[in-house]
Amino acid sequence: MREDTGQVHARPPWAVIAAVGITVSSAVLFLLGMAIELAGGGRATTIGWPVVWSVAMAFFAAMSWHGRQWGRTVLAVQAGLTWLLSAELIFTQPSIVDSVTRPGLVVGITLAAAIAQTLGAATAFTPPCAAYFRRAREQARLLSPRLRKAVLTVHVVGSIAWLGIITLQSALAAVARTVGNDVALLRSLYEAQYIVDNLFLGKTSFVALFSGLALALGTPWRLTHHRWVVAKFALTVTVMILPIVVYHPVLDRGYALVLEGRTADDVSSALGFWGLLPALGVSSLMLLVAAVLSMYKPGGRTRLGRGQATATAHTPGSSKPGTPAVVSEIHEAAADVVSLSLKHPGGDALPEWSPGAHVDLLLPSGLVRQYSLHGNPDDRGSYQISVLRQPDGRGGSVEAHRLTPGDLVKVSRPRSHFDLVAAPGYLFIAGGIGITPILPMVRRTVADNADWRLLYVGRGTRRMAFVDELCALDLDRVVVVTTDNGQSRPDFVRELGDLPTGWVVYCCGPPQLVADVEAAMARERPDGRLFTERFVATTRVRGEDTPFQVELRRSGKLLDVAADRSLLDVVRATVPRIDFSCENGLCGSCLLPVLDGVPDHRDEVLNAGERHRTDVIYPCVSWSRTPRLTLDI
Numbered sequence: 001m002r003e004d005t006g007q008v009h010a011r012p013p014w015a016v017i018a019a020v021g022i023t024v025s026s027a028v029l030f031l032l033g034m035a036i037e038l039a040g041g042g043r044a045t046t047i048g049w050p051v052v053w054s055v056a057m058a059f060f061a062a063m064s065w066h067g068r069q070w071g072r073t074v075l076a077v078q079a080g081l082t083w084l085l086s087a088e089l090i091f092t093q094p095s096i097v098d099s100v101t102r103p104g105l106v107v108g109i110t111l112a113a114a115i116a117q118t119l120g121a122a123t124a125f126t127p128p129c130a131a132y133f134r135r136a137r138e139q140a141r142l143l144s145p146r147l148r149k150a151v152l153t154v155h156v157v158g159s160i161a162w163l164g165i166i167t168l169q170s171a172l173a174a175v176a177r178t179v180g181n182d183v184a185l186l187r188s189l190y191e192a193q194y195i196v197d198n199l200f201l202g203k204t205s206f207v208a209l210f211s212g213l214a215l216a217l218g219t220p221w222r223l224t225h226h227r228w229v230v231a232k233f234a235l236t237v238t239v240m241i242l243p244i245v246v247y248h249p250v251l252d253r254g255y256a257l258v259l260e261g262r263t264a265d266d267v268s269s270a271l272g273f274w275g276l277l278p279a280l281g282v283s284s285l286m287l288l289v290a291a292v293l294s295m296y297k298p299g300g301r302t303r304l305g306r307g308q309a310t311a312t313a314h315t316p317g318s319s320k321p322g323t324p325a326v327v328s329e330i331h332e333a334a335a336d337v338v339s340l341s342l343k344h345p346g347g348d349a350l351p352e353w354s355p356g357a358h359v360d361l362l363l364p365s366g367l368v369r370q371y372s373l374h375g376n377p378d379d380r381g382s383y384q385i386s387v388l389r390q391p392d393g394r395g396g397s398v399e400a401h402r403l404t405p406g407d408l409v410k411v412s413r414p415r416s417h418f419d420l421v422a423a424p425g426y427l428f429i430a431g432g433i434g435i436t437p438i439l440p441m442v443r444r445t446v447a448d449n450a451d452w453r454l455l456y457v458g459r460g461t462r463r464m465a466f467v468d469e470l471c472a473l474d475l476d477r478v479v480v481v482t483t484d485n486g487q488s489r490p491d492f493v494r495e496l497g498d499l500p501t502g503w504v505v506y507c508c509g510p511p512q513l514v515a516d517v518e519a520a521m522a523r524e525r526p527d528g529r530l531f532t533e534r535f536v537a538t539t540r541v542r543g544e545d546t547p548f549q550v551e552l553r554r555s556g557k558l559l560d561v562a563a564d565r566s567l568l569d570v571v572r573a574t575v576p577r578i579d580f581s582c583e584n585g586l587c588g589s590c591l592l593p594v595l596d597g598v599p600d601h602r603d604e605v606l607n608a609g610e611r612h613r614t615d616v617i618y619p620c621v622s623w624s625r626t627p628r629l630t631l632d633i
């Protein structure tokens with residue numbers, strides 16, 4: 001198993017703090033307006049809006065604070081809509097259910113809130129904020145799975161409520177056509193439509209719109225990358241506009257006639273045969289189409305989405321973890337370690353693998369991480385991986401710990417550069433979560449009746465996964481060394497000095513443990529076979545290397561590799577379709593064939609005995625010892 005290190009969470013710059021502060025002040029102003037309205041005898045129809053509006057503002061401001069690009073976008077859209085609402089407050093008379101005249105103070109406060117929100121949204125687009133959001137975007141900080149689920153729930157509930165309200169309005173309008181000369185009932189039906197309209201229609205539509213925007217902008221779907229998302233957004237906006245331009249004028253005209261004491265037939269003939277029903281019917285139909293689009297997601301990518309897909313096809317792992325998988329089971333394997341079972345959503349068999357293999361896991365946020373498979377290779381129905389939670393890492397392990405059964409992820413085909421070779425015996429050495437690739441190797445060795453021994457080092461059995469299972473395999477062959485109770489690290493020099501002839505050593509764990517084993521092996525068994533896998537990359541500093549040239553033999557290109565760039569970046573600029581994933585020298589996916597020159601291997605894939613190879617290079621981290629390196633691409 002590999003994981004990530006490196007603290008990346010940064011305090012937002014002053015401009016983001018200012019943008020969020022101004023926006024929150026705007027929300028407070030709206031609430032103040034509500035309080036004054038309430039004190040002056042205002043009614044629920046007008047009081048509800050500032051509450052919904054303020055909560056939405058605060059939410060989007062909080063999302064902006066956390067670097068969500070979509071947060072500031074929605075904030076800007078909301079600022080525009082705030083002006084529309086303010087204009088309505090100023091230029092319209094109180095409606096029939098809102099009989100209290102608004103005090104000038106409320107209008108003033110509403111205007112001040114609109115100005116403040118516009119300022120806040122504008123500040124969020126200044127260069128310092130843009131840089132902050134760009135950084136956050138690079139770190140793929142999209143909606144967390146838990147938040148995505150919460151927003152999705154709000155969106156589904158809001159959309160259903162919206163459709164239900166339009167259906168109710170349709171029913172009221174249809175009944176109003178049938179009441180004949182019962183003027184009192186006709187008036188009640190029209191007033192009921194006004195009440196439903198004022199209390200619910202606008203609010204549910206805004207809930208559906210904003211939660212939909214948050215889902216589109218806060219997930220890899222994006223707003224403009226898929227045709228179905230664009231179509232659904234257009235339908236939603238159209239259904240929001242229809243009441244303003246069609247439904248409300250007809251309703252107002254009809255109600256004016258009702259107040260004059262006209263009968264249902266008079267009103268119907270004045271409004272035309274269909275009256276209110278066409279706008280409501282079309283709205284219902286559009287919302288149903290939007291629901292179907294959400295379910296079936298037809299149409300593929302837009303041109304922009306295709307361009308983006310091409311541009312990101314070679315970002316870490318973006319093109320490789322292509323098999324959808326559903327999290328079917330989760331259990332705690334040790335303190336801070338969860339084991340996940342992944343299955344194909346349709347129950348299909350997953351690609352085969354052998355002990356030592358790993359997969360790229362594409363998390364819902366778009367992060368890609370590598371994890372060793374440790375289940376049963378003969379079980380093609382599921383993969384098992386285990387994840388150590390690293391709160392100071394780059395976010396992959398924390399997000400993986402947030403997954404719940406039923407969550408969808410993607411996995412790549414299993415890869416391996418840590419295969420179990422045939423040998424008369426094996427010494428396995430594992431440190432911490434490095435036990436994950438070792439576990440299926442031990443099982444396979446037991447099944448093959450081969451000789452073996454395991455040294456398992458950790459900070460305490462509470463934090464060490466699979467100890468019981470390993471001890472149950474053969475207690476005499478497993479040595480568990482826990483450093484938290486005073487036990488010292490195993491003496492690798494002695495262990496390897498005592499190694500029976502022909503035995504092979506497999507080691508996976510933190511870099512220091514692997515380095516100790518490599519040093520002991522070089523001293524005691526220089527001709528022995530040692531296979532290693534580190535689960536974090538060793539630290540590298542760019543910019544201190546000597547620049548060199550890379551010749552791409554098949555493309556006939558000669559390129560300069562500057563000290564502050566990776567060979568992978570330089571080659572990809574000319575040959576974009578190069579496979580890669582971790583960019584840390586861990587996964588082995590970026591392997592390129594070398595024709596001439598001497599590579600300086602800095603990856604964690606090649607073993608000590610393979611570091612002299614001049615026929616391959618892992619360009620994400622490795623360099624050249626010669627002024628020119630010729631690659632067979």
Ligand code: FES
Binds near residue numbers: 585587588590603619
């Ligand atoms: S991209 Fe993973 S080793 Fe190069």
